[in-house]
Amino acid sequence: MIERSxxxxxxxxxxxxxxxxxxxxxxxxxxxxMMMLLIGVxxxxxxMTVDELRKNIEALxxxxxxxxxxxxxxxxxxxxxxxxxxxxxTDELARKxxxxxxxxxxxxxxxx
Amino acid sequence: xKSGPDPDFLFSPGDRVRVRRAAPLGHIRTPFYIxxxxxxxxxxxxAFANPEELAQQRDGLPAQPLYRVRFRxxxxxxxxxxxxxxVIELEIFQHWIEP
Numbered sequence: 243m244i245e246r247s248x249x250x251x252x253x254x255x256x257x258x259x260x261x262x263x264x265x266x267x268x269x270x271x272x273x274x275x276m277m278m279l280l281i282g283v284x285x286x287x288x289x290m291t292v293d294e295l296r297k298n299i300e301a302l303x304x305x306x307x308x309x310x311x312x313x314x315x316x317x318x319x320x321x322x323x324x325x326x327x328x329x330x331x332t333d334e335l336a337r338k339x340x341x342x343x344x345x346x347x348x349x350x351x352x353x354x
Numbered sequence: 355x356k357s358g359p360d361p362d363f364l365f366s367p368g369d370r371v372r373v374r375r376a377a378p379l380g381h382i383r384t385p386f387y388i389x390x391x392x393x394x395x396x397x398x399x400x401a402f403a404n405p406e407e408l409a410q411q412r413d414g415l416p417a418q419p420l421y422r423v424r425f426r427x428x429x430x431x432x433x434x435x436x437x438x439x440x441v442i443e444l445e446i447f448q449h450w451i452e453p
Contacts, residue, residue: 245377246386253387253431293409297381327411 248304270313277320290323298322361401363419364448369395371423371451381409384450393425399445406447419448 266274277295282288298319299307307315324330365371375390383405399422403414427440434440 243377244379247382250382250386252385291405291408291411293381293405294411296405297409300381 247300248307249300249302266313270311273313273317273320277316280320280324289329290320290327294323294326295319298326361416361419361448363398363401365395365398365419365421365451365453367395367397369453371395371421371453373423373446374450374452376450381406384446385444388425388430388444388446391425391430393423393429396422396424396443402447404447404449420445421448421451422446423451 279285279287280289281292281295295316296319299315301322302310302315302318310318321330321335325332325335370392371394372392373384373389399420401417401419404418405414407414422443422445424441424443426438427436427442428434428438430442
């Protein structure tokens with residue numbers, strides 16, 4: 243079995259902890275807001291628990307876990323949870339991501 | 355989060371307890387570094403739906419008693435160089451501790 247999960251790093255050697263605050267990007271604020279809606283802190287439409295969020299963050303492959311930021315982990319995890327709960331399907335997610343990607347490319351180079 | 359009938363509280367403040375050594379799968383609320391260590395119950399925090407079950411889309415009931423347990427830092431960390439009186443407190447669910 244897995245004795246110590248990768249995320250469970252209390253007491254492990256680590257680099258210096260940066261104690262400075264940083265500003266959040268707009269997308270990070272939106273992910274936070276989405277999570278508050280999904281766990282029912284606001285809006286009254288509870289779709290998941292914070293414990294599921296944690297479980298799916300902790301299930302990230304170690305290399306991905308290390309390179310992701312806090313809200314990167316959140317958005318991957320809450321998306322995974324919505325698939326597990328049947329709120330969205332993988333196919334819907336794939337098609338939406340492709341749509342968003344195309345939209346982004348359109349913005350960068352509007353003229354062909 | 356408290357719901358259902360009152361659970362059986364097996365421990366009280368002052369009780370000496372030991373954290374179980376276990377490594378199950380899923381979402382676990384007991385950090386690796388404290389497993390196997392002995393401490394003293396500092397307070398009873400109440401009873402809450404079991405987060406390890408909630409993480410798996412179940413209701414987590416019956417509610418599990420939660421305790422704040424006090425450990426001596428020098429017992430937890432090999433070669434601890436701070437004061438021998440330093441403590442660390444963790445909140446641990448009942449199913450993770452034993453007498």
